[in-house]
Amino acid sequence: MIPMPLGRIAEITGGALTGMADPHAEVRGPVVIDSRAAEPGALFVALKGQRADGHDFAAQACEAGAVAVLAARPVEAPAVIVSDPVAALAALASATAAALPDTTVIGITGSAGKTTTKDLLARITSRIGPTVSPMGSYNNELGHPLTVLRADAATRFLVLELSARGEGHIAYLARIAPPRIGVVLNVGTAHMGVFGGREAIARAKGELVEALPAAGSAVLNADDPHVRAMADRTQARVLLFGRSPEADIRAEDETLDERGRAAFTLRTPSGAAPVRLRLHGGHTVANALAAAAAAYELGLPVATIAEELSAAEPRSRWRMEVRDRPDGVTIVNDAYNANPDSMRAAFEALSVIGRGRRKFAVIAALRELGNDGPRLNEEVGRIAHEAGLELLIVVGENAGPVLSGAGGMRTAIVAPADAGPPGATRAVAHLPDVEAATRELARRLAPGDVVLVKGPRAAGLERVAEALLGGDPR
Known part of the structure; x- marks a missing residue:
């Protein structure tokens, strides 16, 4: 400060x-x-x-x-x-940001991937100057100003997450620390019940690019039409990232190793360089490209960007943490939070990590989806049903749509799933709490198995992962 x-x-x-x-x-x-x-x-x-x-x-x-x-x-x-006090905190942060004219503020928003992208970009910017970024997911009306207030005269880069639970929220956060570079990752279904629909989410996320000065840069996902359309909402220079051939910063020749870690060629207007991520899941490629695009706007050479992306380790807890027990059981702890898009990405990662192995998953019903909640939770169940699991455990309340989609029975007793395609999930269980889920898994796991733990933050499913790894389930 x-x-x-x-x-x-x-x-x-x-x-x-x-x-x-x-x-x-x-x-x-x-x-x-x-x-x-x-x-x-x-x-x-x-x-x-x-x-x-x-x-x-x-x-x-x-x-x-x-x-x-x-x-x-x-x-x-x-x-x-x-x-x-909350308004006073914002005023204090705003005055701090205004007193740091030599600090470049970079804002990141999107329905999913903000924290991973922030962690990657903060690592890259630290290469060229003192950087302040949020601890964990400090991205709301409290965490945002608290992060800004950590900056001082030595800070050269302020890498911020901006979240929203309604229209006007991101505009408010952007006024506290006006960004010069704005990164929009995606417009998904997270908090759709709060917003009222995807179009409203897009309007809210687009407030970030509207806050940019004409001399600034809007870094937009070329693969998401809702994000790409935001180019019309800003006077700033637009740089596209993604897998699309039209993206300025894009990934080519992608592959995934047996741990679900991606390798690709990072292509930019000024050259290309190989990247081999240490992050798990193919969905992290988009996060890496977003960070690369923002770094490119700052003038970093593509070789330096690729080097930093390849060296980056996961920094924030409970986001695709992949750990092995001594007996060879692999625990994939992605329990920080969940929405329909991130749930699909997690199961895609599980399919790679669990190839040729018995797979288990512990999930919970998603929240804040409004009238679309039952349909989207049923879709989560279908995704799980098609994952070829040995056992799917759904924990807690409001599990009916998930169980229906998974072909399971609304019972606390493990039951065979309904007939499905070859390789469909074999059994489904609805259990009341974390402790019951942990006990059920503990008695079934054998060396070499893989367990995905994924759910909304309020479900507390990270305790399942921690208990299976030898911690205290409480």
Whole structure:
């Protein structure tokens, strides 16, 4: 964070100093919303949540070294009192971004793949200058400004994720830290129930390219017609990436190894170079191409881009983590979150990793799909049914459409799946919770088997993967 006196913070946020707060006391960062993360020089933002009120932990944060608290009401600690701490946090981040004219802001949005693309691009930009990027998926009205506030005068690149749960959200985030390069990955079905349809999702994602200056760059997926059409919504230069022959940055001669890792030739207007990803799943090629296109716009040589993509390891947890147990059982933990598109990609990866091996999958019904939820969940079941699994386990509530699509019975008892094509899933189980799923798998797995764990974040299915790998299922 840019060092800033409390008086200046109060001025930016329209707040009032209380609790013997010294206007000359300097906040050096970090800015935190968890009192346990407070350290000397920090600013603690007190937020009222459903289960806890940050104001109750203000004194604890200052005892840990926080200079003051950004709060909505007086607390037993030095504080800047504001009417809305979330809006004040955004104002503080906006002022920080405005004070860093030499920092290039890169925004990334899309229905799927934002975090992987962000991780890849941040690795590449770190090659040429100090880079700040979100921890995990800090991409909403809280995580976004918190990430911006980690930047300081030395920061040359700010690589940000921008998420939306409705129209206007991305425009709001883009105003906090105006991007010079905007990357749009795809328009999928994630949160379709919240948005109301794919066209509404496209309008929301396109707010990123509308925020770009004329001297900026819009990096768009040539293979997604909804994204490609966004070229008409910006005055910025447009660069296309994808598998299409018309893409400026594209992949040629793709192959997948036995672990589902892609190799391809990265083709650019100024030359080509080989890439061999360490990430799992063919869907990661599009993420790599998006990162490559943004890096190309920054002027990096294609050989350097290819070298960094090939060296990149998975950075964010529970996203296509592929780990082997000593007995040869392979666990594919992709449980961070799920939507219909990412579920299909995960099963495609499983088909490669599990070739010639017994395959199992643990999934849960997808959420936030609106009126299309039953149809899309039934489609997930069909995808699983056609995956040739030894056993499909569906965990938790609202599993009916998934079970129907999988040819299974609405019962907690493992039952043969209905007749299907050759190689169809053999059995389906509906189990109530993570613990039951873990027990069922533990008694069935044999050396050499493969297990995919994939579901919405709220289902907590990562605990299945962790338990099977020897951790605590709780």
